[in-house]
Structure formats: structure tokens, C-alpha cells
Amino acid sequence: MELDKMDENDWKYHGEGNKSLVVSNVQHARVLRLLKYSTEDAENSHKTTEQAFRHIQNIVDYSQNVMKPLLGEKFVHNGEAVKLPLDFVRQLSLKVQQERPESRCDKVMDTFSGCALCLPNLTQLSCCCSREHRPPLCIEIKPKCGFLPSSRHVTKEIKHKVCRFCMHQHFKLAHGKWKRLSRYCPLDLFSGNKQRMSLAIKHLIEEPQNNFKIFKGGECIYSCKDDADVLQDVDELAQHLRPYFLPSGSLMNGHQSSKVVLNELIQVIVSALLSSWDPRKTHLSEGRVRCEASLLHRDLLRNTNHCLPKDCVLDKILGTQMLDSLDIEGLNPLFKRVEQHLQDFPKERSSLQIDGPYSQSFLEKIQNCPTEDDGSIEYAVGKVHQYRVAMTAKDCSIMITIATCGEEDGLDQSLEIQPSKPHFTYSVSILDLDPKPYESIPHQSRLDSKIVNHYLRSTLPNNQELANQSVFLGWDREGEDCTLVFHPV
Numbered sequence: 001m002e003l004d005k006m007d008e009n010d011w012k013y014h015g016e017g018n019k020s021l022v023v024s025n026v027q028h029a030r031v032l033r034l035l036k037y038s039t040e041d042a043e044n045s046h047k048t049t050e051q052a053f054r055h056i057q058n059i060v061d062y063s064q065n066v067m068k069p070l071l072g073e074k075f076v077h078n079g080e081a082v083k084l085p086l087d088f089v090r091q092l093s094l095k096v097q098q099e100r101p102e103s104r105c106d107k108v109m110d111t112f113s114g115c116a117l118c119l120p121n122l123t124q125l126s127c128c129c130s131r132e133h134r135p136p137l138c139i140e141i142k143p144k145c146g147f148l149p150s151s152r153h154v155t156k157e158i159k160h161k162v163c164r165f166c167m168h169q170h171f172k173l174a175h176g177k178w179k180r181l182s183r184y185c186p187l188d189l190f191s192g193n194k195q196r197m198s199l200a201i202k203h204l205i206e207e208p209q210n211n212f213k214i215f216k217g218g219e220c221i222y223s224c225k226d227d228a229d230v231l232q233d234v235d236e237l238a239q240h241l242r243p244y245f246l247p248s249g250s251l252m253n254g255h256q257s258s259k260v261v262l263n264e265l266i267q268v269i270v271s272a273l274l275s276s277w278d279p280r281k282t283h284l285s286e287g288r289v290r291c292e293a294s295l296l297h298r299d300l301l302r303n304t305n306h307c308l309p310k311d312c313v314l315d316k317i318l319g320t321q322m323l324d325s326l327d328i329e330g331l332n333p334l335f336k337r338v339e340q341h342l343q344d345f346p347k348e349r350s351s352l353q354i355d356g357p358y359s360q361s362f363l364e365k366i367q368n369c370p371t372e373d374d375g376s377i378e379y380a381v382g383k384v385h386q387y388r389v390a391m392t393a394k395d396c397s398i399m400i401t402i403a404t405c406g407e408e409d410g411l412d413q414s415l416e417i418q419p420s421k422p423h424f425t426y427s428v429s430i431l432d433l434d435p436k437p438y439e440s441i442p443h444q445s446r447l448d449s450k451i452v453n454h455y456l457r458s459t460l461p462n463n464q465e466l467a468n469q470s471v472f473l474g475w476d477r478e479g480e481d482c483t484l485v486f487h488p489v
């Protein structure tokens, strides 16, 4: 990328989240991730170029020195901080504005600093071997927190029974963030049990919210529409997927073929999520695997093994999420201990690495934190750092990029779904690995109480609410059968 020859016409809108807006290059498999500011305080939150560059370099360091060792070299692409010509950034901002979903327009792209993060475009495969020239497919999943806290500091029993995602759904619905409850439960996805995982993915397809997207040839073809009233068109999705999963001469009718194609997609996703070179397994302890809000048939929960192949992407993410061993309720007093210490010894903020730098010694503070509270500031800081790293892992996304390839291509990572079906080569990556601010911990504590209290108030007197929710896409009832059933609408 020649920074002095940047032309906005070589870039197009790709997507955005709460904190950044991403544009992709039309020719090369590269993206630029630009920071966003809230429109309310855009005036005040301008950073100088040097501050913004430092901020982005911090993200790179955190990905490289902290998240990569924890999540695995092969899954993490830390990217590079770049300084772009301001004129290019301003033109780009004007160009992408009309593509942006309204729901994200409460923030504006940073057009002042000229700084961005340059990353590989993970929706495309770097080694594209497809002889049939089918564009790669990419599935993005934001899995969220995959375990129930077992910390003795938890004061509300419900937190040991219902997972944060499922409780949060009710809060989001009540506050108008989404119009329908998602039936996705992260504990099903992280269970390691193929049936439960398939159901979790079906639920993501059914109601993707901000947890599921599909790209074809780098273009987003399936995601939550901005108009939350609109149901996702799974038949249209199946049309896109048909050439990948059904032989070209297949005589199956539309309805049947949609069902087959989506089931094949789900199997590919499950295989990619569980793929590992390590034959050992990580057994999940009983307490962590069942969420009472998940509608899975009890037999399915009872009669299954709960283990993830060691070092598969889900195992790495779950292990990192579980660095939050005390829960926000147990962490809060330690956060206060750190706050008090910083008031008494403000100069120690830097040696305790409260705001970074995210170096090897930051990772060591996480890895060498004492297991028992010895009353020290080191313990408190170690736990706060661990909690922040766990938060990153609870908010990251997985990208699975797959392309078809002939058997003769002999790739080392090829997924065999069924011998008669084409082989897929795939890559799995983890993205959105930004450090979560130290200052956000009190907010986390308040949000946790609000979510739990709302859940208790709104659902417990009438637990039928979830069970009676309309099954608008007509998936089969869980537990009885894992195949998709489409009812005509």
C-alpha cells in the first residue's frame, strides 16, 4: 500500500461496530479500520495525530503481545498502525457515509488524525486455491460469553443458572435495541457437542442481530438488517450457498434444497470451530455447560459429552474469557483497591501498566497473578488486568473463511464434510481484539446489576415467555431433531 498514492475510489465501505468503521480495498485483500467518535463529543474528542497513532499502536501491541499468546498465533492478525493523507480520509468519509446503517450514525468517523489500522481482509483467503473460481464464503460469529460464573462472589443465584447473553436479550428487547429475542445461547455453541452447536448456529441464522454475518467474495450477503422488523431471507441465503453445497445437476426443489444447503453450511461451521491439530480434549465442568434459558431438550443436555478439542478456536476463546474468575462482583472490590492505591500513589499508574504499555510484562502480570488474595496491590492489579483481557475475549468475533478446492489441491487444512461433496479449505481468525478501558469497570458493574434485575423482574414470574416465543422461521423443536424445517410463509 503506497500511502502517498491513496485514492478513495480504491476503497469501499465494508462494515462497522461501535468503535470503528472498516473499509476494504477493491483489489487487494486489505482493510483499513478507522476509529469513530460520538457525534455529541466529536468536538472535544479530537486526538492529535500522535495521540491517535499511539492509541492505534496500543491496539496493535495488545493484539500482538497479549491476545496472540493467549489465543494462539494462527488465529490473530495484529495489523499495522498507519498514517494516511488527511484529504484521502475526508473523501473516504464522504464516500462511505451513504452506506452506513442509520443505527451506527450516532458516531462519526475520525477524519482529523489520519490514523488507521491496516489489516488483512479476513473475508478473503490469502491462498485462494479455488479452481472453480467460486468466491470464498466467510462466516463471522460474535460468540459472546460461553460460561456461567462459578465465583463465590456472585450474589444472585440466577447468574449460576442463566447465561449473561440470554439475560441480556431481555434487557435489550425492553430497551428497543432489538425487536425479537434471539434463541442463540453461547453455552450451546461452546459446548463442543455437535448437535447443540448446530442448534446454536441455526438460532444465529434465524436471528443474526450483531452476532452473525455471512460474506461471499468479500461482500456481506447476510446480516441483521437495519430495519429490525425485516426478517432475514433464508431462502435467498440458500440460493447464494447452493453452488457450494449442492451438485450442479441436483433436482431438489427450492424448499428441500434450502434445508439441505443450510444444514451443510452449519456442518462446515461446526467442523471449522472444532478443528484442532491437538488430539487432547478440554473437558468442561458440569456447572459451566447448561443455561436454563436455552430451550434445548433436557435429554440432549443430559446425555452428551461436554468437551472441546484442545486448542480449537472455541477452546482458546473460552479459556481466555475464563480469566474472569471472580465475576464483576468479585472484581469490584479489587478495582476499588487499585483506585485507592492510585489515589495514594498516582505515580505508580505507569509501573502498574494501568493504561499499558501492552508489552510482555503486561502479559506476565496476567499470567503470574497470585491465585489467592494476599491483600496486595499486585493481586488486585493482576485480577483487574485479567478481567479486562477476559472482556476482550467476551466481545471478539470469529471469522471462518472457506473456499472450495479440488482433492488434488492437497491443502493441509481441508474440511471433509462428506466424501461426495467438494472439499473446503478454510482459515479461522479472531478479530476485534481491542483493549477494554480500565475506566469501564464501574460501568460493567452497573450494567451487570441492571441486566440481572431486569431479567428477574421480567421473566421469572412467567417463565413460559421464552418457551412460547413464536418460531417464526419454523425450525424444528429443539432436541428432537437437528434438521431444518421451513414452513411456507
Ligand SMILES: O=P(O)(O)O[C@@H]1[C@@H](OP(=O)(O)O)[C@H](OP(=O)(O)O)[C@H](O)[C@H](OP(=O)(O)O)[C@H]1OP(=O)(O)O
Residues within 6 Å of the ligand: 017, 018, 019, 168, 210, 391, 394, 395, 436, 440
Ligand atoms: O457489554 P456488552 O456485552 O453489551 O458488549 C458490548 C457490545 O454489545 P453487544 O451486547 O455485543 O450487543 C457492543 O456491540 P454493539 O455496539 O452492540 O454492536 C460493543 O462491542 C461494546 O464494545 P465497545 O465498548 O465498543 O468496545 C461491548 O461492550 P463491552 O462490554 O465489551 O465493553
Ligand SMILES: Nc1ncnc2c1ncn2[C@@H]1O[C@H](COP(=O)(O)OP(=O)(O)OP(=O)(O)O)[C@@H](O)[C@H]1O
Residues within 6 Å of the ligand: 014, 015, 016, 017, 018, 019, 020, 021, 022, 031, 033, 119, 120, 121, 122, 123, 140, 213, 395, 397, 431, 432, 434
Ligand atoms: N480484518 C478484517 N477483515 C474483514 N472484515 C473485518 C476485519 N475487521 C473488521 N471487519 C469487519 O468490520 C466489522 C466491524 O469491525 P470491528 O468488530 O472490529 O468493529 P468494532 O467497532 O470494534 O466492533 P464492536 O462493536 O464490537 O466494538 C466486523 O464486524 C467485520 O465484519
